[in-house]
């Protein structure tokens with residue numbers, strides 16, 4: 291799923307379109323700081339949803355965080371598969 295999402299994100303990176311939120315993030319005037327800022331915001335939103343024990347919000351905010359995680363990886367030229375490889379390497 292994350293690999294499929296990254297393929298679309300990479301396509302927006304190659305061919306940014308004006309209507310794409312992803313392209314706006316990747317090519318924001320704040321540069322990489324915008325991507326990092328959004329990832330931090332989404333992490334805080336997920337923490338708050340957990341604090342509130344609100345399962346529906348936890349799922350929603352976790353999805354937002356995963357999307358912004360993939361955008362962050364693409365911004366820094368890292369493939370989701372490389373993260374999976376690292377997890378596989380750690381697996382006991």
Ligand SMILES: N=c1c2ncn([C@@H]3O[C@H](COP(=O)(O)OP(=O)(O)OP(=O)(O)O)[C@@H](O)[C@H]3O)c2ncn1[C@@H]1O[C@H](COP(=O)(O)O)[C@@H](O)[C@H]1O
Pocket residue numbers: 295298299302309310311312313328331353354357
């Ligand atoms: N999975 C997502 C996805 N999840 C969350 N978001 C966006 O992330 C934003 C998070 O909400 P916020 O309220 O925090 O942000 P905002 O106020 O809209 O924007 P900011 O000004 O704060 O940046 C929302 O605008 C959501 O639409 C996503 N935007 C796109 N995708 C997928 O990314 C792919 C490319 O989409 P486009 O870039 O829209 O073409 C498609 O497969 C989409 O389904």
